[in-house]
Amino acid sequence: MLDLVAWERSxxxxxxxxxxxxxxxxxxxxxxxxxxxxxxxxxxIGELGGRRKIGHGGxxxxxxxxxxxxxxxxxxxxxxxxxEGSNPSRIADxxxxxxxxxxxxxxxxxxxGEHTFVASFDENVRLxxxxxxxxxxxxxxxxxxxAQRAARVAGP
Numbered sequence: 001m002l003d004l005v006a007w008e009r010s011x012x013x014x015x016x017x018x019x020x021x022x023x024x025x026x027x028x029x030x031x032x033x034x035x036x037x038x039x040x041x042x043x044x045i046g047e048l049g050g051r052r053k054i055g056h057g058g059x060x061x062x063x064x065x066x067x068x069x070x071x072x073x074x075x076x077x078x079x080x081x082x083x084e085g086s087n088p089s090r091i092a093d094x095x096x097x098x099x100x101x102x103x104x105x106x107x108x109x110x111x112x113g114e115h116t117f118v119a120s121f122d123e124n125v126r127l128x129x130x131x132x133x134x135x136x137x138x139x140x141x142x143x144x145x146x147a148q149r150a151a152r153v154a155g156p
Contacts, residue, residue, distance in 0.1 A: 001078045008069050008076050012054075026054050038146040046146045048093055049102035057089050057144065066092040075099055089144045093124050 010016045011025075021041075028045050029037040038045055046053045048070075055068035066079045066088035077096050079088040097104055104123055111117050115136075119125035126142040138151040 001080065004067055004078045005076045008067060012069065012071070035149075038148070044144070044146050046144070048096055049100065051096075051100060051102070053096075055092075064088045068092050068096060070096065070100065073100060087122065090122050090124060 007016075011022060014022055017025075024041045025043045026045060027040045029039055029041075031037060043054050043056055046055075048068075051070050052072055053068050053070055055066065057064070057066040059065065062082055062084060064081050064086055066077070068077045069075070070077075075096065077092045077099070079092045079095070081088050081091070094104070096102070105118070105126075115129040115131050117127045117129075124143070128140045128142070129136040130138040130140075136152065138149060140147050140149045
């Protein structure tokens, strides 16, 4: 795992690629409709407990990985698993929370109130609805340190 930490540090210290290229990797993209993504040129940009997080996960043939870097805290978390059904992103979040002294959000059954719902299988998977009056105008899915927003569209 130390070689992956060295790889990540070499990327962000511009020993492998230029500062401009790294900047593109960690800058969220913009879609044709103008909305922002949570992905740059190769890395996911998110947060955990209000801390900036840059990372990427992956998997092939029974192996799964997660590498997360917290630039403001100079913390790198690497998780490598070879067990089906493992969740390296969830494990990485728990390790990062422990290292950074962050408290995990309390799960109260499934709804947390304030139009927020948490998945029973992973406290880091949340749906937060934007409600105006009695109508949800949009929702945001938080999963794997990333946020994906979806707005209500007019019916057929």
